[in-house]
Amino acid sequence: MGDVAMTVPVLRVFRETYPDVKLTVLTRKFFAPMFSGINNLHVYHADVDGRHKGVFGLRRLSNELHKSGINAVADLHNVLRSNILKTLLSLNGIKTVQIDKGRTEKKALTRSQNKIFAQLKSTHQRYADVFEALGYPIDLKTHTHPKKQSLTxxxxxxxxxxxxxxxxxxxxxxxxxxxxxxxxxxxxxxxxxxxxxxxxxxxxxxxxxxxxxxxxxxxxxxxxxxxxxxxxxxxxxxxxxxxxxxxxxxxxxxxxxxxxxxxxxxxxxxxxxxxxxxxxxxxxxxxxxxxxxxxxxxxxxxxxxxxxxxxxxxxxxxxxxxxxxxxxx
Known part of the structure; x- marks a missing residue:
């Protein structure tokens, strides 16, 4: 959930920077309310416990996304499931860029011997780097927070x-x-x-x-x-x-x-x-x-x-x- 929440400020900046680009977020249905305050953003539900489960389910999901007219994919997760989906989408000619999680420098930061104790790039910036690699550079310093929502x-x-x-x-x-x-x-x-x-x-x-x-x-x-x-x-x-x-x-x-x-x-x-x-x-x-x-x-x-x-x-x-x-x- 924390990883998903960290995408929200980045997507706000993307939307403000590129208001005419169709933006679709692929995530579990439960997480959809996180994105409700971002205008002109569509959430596509990944039913990974049902119709999109397993390799055959991911193939079905890939076909659905392809039919929706998606031209490019920013993989902000870079795990086994998204790697499979990336491969399937690539076969349909869709450009995909994955997040660089910085595993090598993180290993150096956490090892007990010869530790390199230094500030690493923020995960938010790593997300932004993915969009830049797709041709959509964004500046997170321009981010503005939404107004407080009314209480129910x-x-x-x-x-x-x-x-x-x-x-x-x-x-x-x-x-x-x-x-x-x-x-x-x-x-x-x-x-x-x-x-x-x-x-x-x-x-x-x-x-x-x-x-x-x-x-x-x-x-x-x-x-x-x-x-x-x-x-x-x-x-x-x-x-x-x-x-x-x-x-x-x-x-x-x-x-x-x-x-x-x-x-x-x-x-x-x-x-x-x-x-x-x-x-x-x-x-x-x-x-x-x-x-x-x-x-x-x-x-x-x-x-x-x-x-x-x-x-x-x-x-x-x-x-x-x-x-x-x-x-x-």
């Missing part, structure tokens, strides 16, 4: 027209190695709730996360669990109306940033140098663990690999540090 009755039933600052907190990530310890996050929430300055909205997904967030929210006056209570489209509208978001290095950070919401991120064994800093966010909004104590960070790009002794890197981020960053913001 379902959202208003949660927000209750609160006049406090609206703070989103997304405490989960795909891997535990880049998830802030729950007991420390509860301390953060407790301190923020005690100050009575914020209306706090908790974001997550799935039954386990929903149950955890319900158990947390019921203990505090200013905390509401959003998980499981809104459709994804409404959840995005609420995120776009937040005053700030606190997130891990995960999808919710990118969802907030694509709306221009100030976003504070907490990092574990990953690092912003890999190119996954949320769009338009200053480096000061990234809170890192103790890099002197854990000098092999980043140990991986996605947080799925780390050496022994790095299980608790995020314990070196104190709750007071997080609260101070939010209050300062």
């Amino acid at each position: 009755p379902n959202i208003l039933s949660l927000t209750q027209d609160s006049t406090k600052k609206w703070l989103g907190i997304a405490p989960f990530a795909q891997y535990e190695s880049k998830t802030y310890p729950l007991e420390l996050m509860v301390e953060v929430i407790e301190q923020l709730d005690r100050g009575d300055r914020f209306e706090i909205f908790l974001f997550g997904g799935g039954k386990r996360e929903t149950d955890i967030l319900n158990n947390i929210s019921c203990k505090y006056n200013n905390v509401t669990n959003v998980s499981g209570r809104l459709q994804f489209e409404d959840e995005l509208k609420l995120i776009g109306n937040l005053d700030a978001m606190l997130s891990m290095d995960s999808g919710n950070a990118h969802l907030a940033a694509m709306y221009g919401v100030p976003t504070i991120t907490l990092w574990g064994v990953t690092h912003p140098y890999a190119g996954f800093m949320p769009f338009g966010q200053p480096v000061e909004n990234a809170i890192l663990p103790n890099l002197v104590q854990y000098d092999q960070i980043p140990t991986s790009i996605y947080g799925n690999k780390f050496p022994a002794g790095y299980e608790k890197v995020m314990h070196s981020i104190k709750p007071e540090t997080v609260v101070e960053a939010i209050n300062n913001l």
